[in-house]
Amino acid sequence: MARSSSDIVVVGAGIVGCAVAHELARRGASVQVVEQRAIGMGATHASAGILAPYIEAGTDETLLDLTVRSLGLFDNFIARVVAESGVPVPYHRTGTLQVALNDEEMLELRHAAARLEAEHVAASVLDAQAARTAEPHLSDAVVGALVVSTHGFTAAGDLTRALAAAACRHGARLIEASAVGRIVPKNGDLIVDTDRGAFIGGAVVLAAGSWSGQIEIVGVPARVPVRPVRGQLLRLAWRGSAVRRVTWRGRCYLVPWDDGTLLVGATVEDVGFEECTTVAGVRDLLEAACELVPQAWKAGFAGAYDGLRPKSADELPVIGASRVVPNLMYATGHYRNGILLAPLTAELVADAMLDGRMDPALAAISPQRFGDL
Ligand SMILES: Cc1cc2nc3c(=O)[nH]c(=O)nc-3n(C[C@H](O)[C@H](O)[C@H](O)COP(=O)(O)OP(=O)(O)OC[C@H]3O[C@@H](n4cnc5c(N)ncnc54)[C@H](O)[C@@H]3O)c2cc1C
Structure with a gap:
């Protein structure tokens, strides 16, 4: 046997x-x-x-x-x-930009920045203008942002x-x-x-x-x-200049991939072992992404994915x-x-x-x- x-x-x-x-x-x-x-x-x-x-x-x-x-x-x-x-692996340490679209979110970012400062972690708080300079695609509604430069992403x-x-x-x-x-x-x-x-x-x-x-x-x-927690995410065929780094607001994040697509994540769903994407998941992610970077309305739709996060x-x-x-x-x-x-x-x-x-x-x-x- x-x-x-x-x-x-x-x-x-x-x-x-x-x-x-x-x-x-x-x-x-x-x-x-x-x-x-x-x-x-x-x-x-x-x-x-x-x-x-x-x-x-x-x-x-x-x-x-x-x-x-x-x-x-x-x-x-x-x-x-x-x-x-011998396999190439995209890997970038371009930092993260956490964005606030209202005063309450900005207060949270300031608290996070204070915690990071206490731990001697390099982070900078940006006002609205500096945030839009750091990421020109951001919505006009942005009130500020937090950059943590050591963060990154990989494929x-x-x-x-x-x-x-x-x-x-x-x-x-x-x-x-x-x-x-x-x-x-x-x-x-x-x-x-x-x-x-x-x-x-x-x-x-x-x-x-x-x-x-x-x-x-x-x-x-x-x-x-350990049990599954489903996450859905999208890939958008981005048009124009790329988003510069991982950009994040609340539960929505954007990741600029090397192939020119923009990844939008992610839902957090307690649905057991059901592996599929849903209309509601795709709609929620599209709305969240477009609120953050309105240019996303003009992007092509390159696909939706899902996976089960193993949660203890x-x-x-x-x-x-x-x-x-x-x-x-x-x-x-x-x-x-x-x-x-x-x-x-x-x-x-x-x-x-x-x-x-x-x-x-x-x-x-x-x-x-x-x-x-
Ligand atoms: C939408 C989404 C976004 C995420 N974003 C991030 C992120 O930005 N950064 C980050 O760090 N993490 C992220 N995660 C979490 C990360 O993907 C997971 O924590 C990680 O992939 C778990 O890896 P794993 O190898 O433990 O599990 P899995 O990748 O699920 O691998 C387990 C493997 O075991 C196999 N298997 C199961 N049962 C058996 C069996 N009986 N016999 C043989 N094989 C079996 C499965 O087929 C599977 O291939 C994200 C997850 C999701 C879903």
């Missing part, structure tokens, strides 16, 4: 599984990645790829520490994976394909179109049962995103509490070894920041699995905060 064996089997080839597989293989482990669809076709394919800890983490100290630390790894992470894979799909290619160059094997049903501990190894045969690993990394709780782990009665019960990632099955490692629950957190996740997992090094950051994101996992 068993078809193939390796040191480590990674379940899921999203950004998290591919980053982990790459890091493990790069450090010399023999790795197999088992994916039910194709590389990056879960949440990752819908991701906006924004790298913005000082917006995303808000006042959550744990998430802020993790995301800032991971952002600090990004330059080397991208350079290494591009060099090792999540290209990055994930590059990670997979680089992992394969280090000897990893990628098996697509194979759905894992259960993981069975046997004689110190783990058997990973799929609908197309079984794989044996000395250890397993569970990186199945929103689906992580659906996989049975024999001997572990609890399931990791406390919205923090779940990274660490199982207490019940110690050679099982969880790497899931990255919710809105899986792209941003990919380099750090890969490092934490590889340090723990290959070197027995437990980073202090693991304490707050351990699976055991949710019980006997």
Whole structure:
């Protein structure tokens, strides 16, 4: 029955599984990645790829520490994976422009700026005129903006394909179109049962995103509490001079991609595992984008996408070894920041699995905060 064996089997080839597989293989482990669809076709394919800890983490100290630390790894992470894979990966650290269209929103930006100043993070508050100079496409209704210059964005799909290619160059094997049903501990190894045969690993990394709780782990009665939160986003065929950087207001953001399209994100919807775009989602995003940059009314419509963000019960990632099955490692629950957190996740997992090094950051994101996992 068993078809193939390796040191480590990674379940899921999203950004998290591919980053982990790459890091493990790069450090010399023999790795197999088992994916039910194709590389990056879960949440990752819908991701906006924004790298913005000082917006995303808000006042959550744990998430802020993790995301800032991971952002600090990004330059080397991208350079290494591009060099090792030969796959180009768009990556820009052009900052973010958060925009206020009324006084209440401006007050929030001033509070955010004060928090950043206290943490010695470079950020500047702009008045209406300076905001329009920074981004000429902004609506005349703009009253001000906040620039955080260290933020950026990358193309999540290209990055994930590059990670997979680089992992394969280090000897990893990628098996697509194979759905894992259960993981069975046997004689110190783990058997990973799929609908197309079984794989044996000395250890397993569970990186199945929103689906992580659906996989049975024999001997572990609890399931990791990760559930899907749908996000829809649009691509507009932009006409005229490009938007200069990630531009953000409330729940609407714009990302200027290298191919000339403008990405507009994103809805946040609690609809279970339903994967589709909707008329309401497209309308809401179009209205929000056009309110921010009226030129968007003249853009072409290049498509709508959706993905399921893997959200844990406390919205923090779940990274660490199982207490019940110690050679099982969880790497899931990255919710809105899986792209941003990919380099750090890969490092934490590889340090723990290959070197027995437990980073202090693991304490707050351990699976055991949710019980006997
Ligand atoms: C609209 C939207 C915008 C986003 N924007 C950003 C952003 O700007 N910045 C950012 O950092 N993050 C963003 N995110 C979040 C980010 O995309 C996710 O956190 C990240 O993609 C999660 O990666 P993952 O590998 O854990 O999950 P996924 O990409 O979902 O990968 C999990 C993989 O596991 C596979 N799998 C599941 N079950 C099985 C099984 N039983 N057997 C085999 N394989 C299985 C799936 O097919 C899938 O390919 C966004 C997400 C969405 C939806």
